[in-house]
Amino acid sequence: MSYFEKVLIANRGEIARRIIRTCKRLEIKTVAIYSEADADAPFVVEADEAICVGPAQAKKSYLNVDKVIEAAKQTCATAIHPGYGFLSENPAFAHRCEEEGITFIGPSARIIELMGSKIESRRQMKKAGVPIVPGWDGQLESVEQALEIAEQLEYPLMLKASAGGGGIGMQLVHDGDELKKVYASTMQRANSFFGDGTLFLEKFISNPHHIEVQVACDEHGNAIHLFERECSVQRRNQKVVEESPSPFLDEGTRQHLLETALHGVKQMGYTNVGTMEFIFDENKEFYFLEMNTRLQVEHPVTEEITGIDLVELQIRIAAKEKLYVNQEDIEKKGYSIECRLYAEDPKTFFPSPGTIQTLYLPDHKGRFDFAVIEGSTVSPFYDPMIGKIITHGVDRDEAVQKMEQLLESIVIEGLTTNLSLLQLIVKNPEFTGGIYTTRFLDHLLATPI
Structure with missing residues (x-):
């Protein structure tokens, strides 16, 4: 059809x-x-x-x-x-x-605008009864005002761009001197990337987990979740490895999270596919971070464990169809892991554009969603992601083992990539044990690659 x-x-x-x-x-x-x-x-x-x-x-x-x-x-x-x-x-x-x-x-312009502002989305979620990270939801007008509010909230804090995304426009501050030092540059960066320099302050949660929930809502009032994704392996607040389901969650916490995410999107009248992002503290208390009103880079792991094509789901909903699956029809089958392969230095993360002279992908062993083929040029003008490597297993151990074997089998020559870093990640005991947080990569990079 x-x-x-x-x-x-x-x-x-x-x-x-x-x-x-x-x-x-x-x-x-x-x-x-x-x-x-x-x-x-x-x-x-x-x-x-x-x-x-x-x-x-x-x-x-x-x-x-x-x-x-x-x-x-x-x-x-x-x-x-x-x-x-x-x-x-x-x-x-x-x-x-x-x-x-x-x-x-995708969703309506109204919803995109509403969720595109982190300040406004926090207000909306708070109104819907979804927990949000403690902070100050007003627009900061000056560094003097920021310093005054920061004293009330108590350090450490995150200074964030309201219109930010992908980890851009975020700065951790431990005291007033740090806040004064980075305020103007963070605003300038936000203006440069998003055309909006609006900033706000949020409490910093140490050793957090970054977990998101995939949702889909049609224009007939139906809404479903497609489980969660663990996205805590990050460099500079940008995701590198994702998996589903999260090894951090027990079943009770998982159900509470999924129900909370669905309640939030229903309350705002969301339509199409979207992702509710949350941050967890060490006690498994979770708080709303933001909503991405689009397809996520890491959507393949959800497709692998549910068997549902999320692009098809987007198209069907946009064509005003009712959701063709009910919540009880969606089964979680096995585990899936995705690694993002970038044309970048694995230690500094500086982009490394160039021409791919050799590319061997053993596609019988996993899924490869790649931008390139052998002979392609990775341009300096855009994001340096080359592609995504995805495995699926009956359990997490099998998915991790398959990923380790797959990463060892890939051959890519002609430019520098983060392949060696990915290989190091999936062999690391913290990762294989499923006990990592967003600080994981910082610790790992102390090890020579």
């Missing part, structure tokens, strides 16, 4: 290829947009049609709303899938699609 005749993919790389795969299976034609730097990228070739929307700089191509809409009209695409990043959580873009009569495969 075809839900839309043609879908334009307002993205690039790995996620564009991933969306194309589902669309082909559903017999939906696809349009790829690409920048001049991506002219030879695999996703451009794999789409049914492809249109260049500008030069390499993202703001002149992938972030150029007029060019993206023009490409959709020119190719008669009736829907746009934004993937993740770029315009995926841009309420103005979602609203523009609506004005142009093009279906935006």
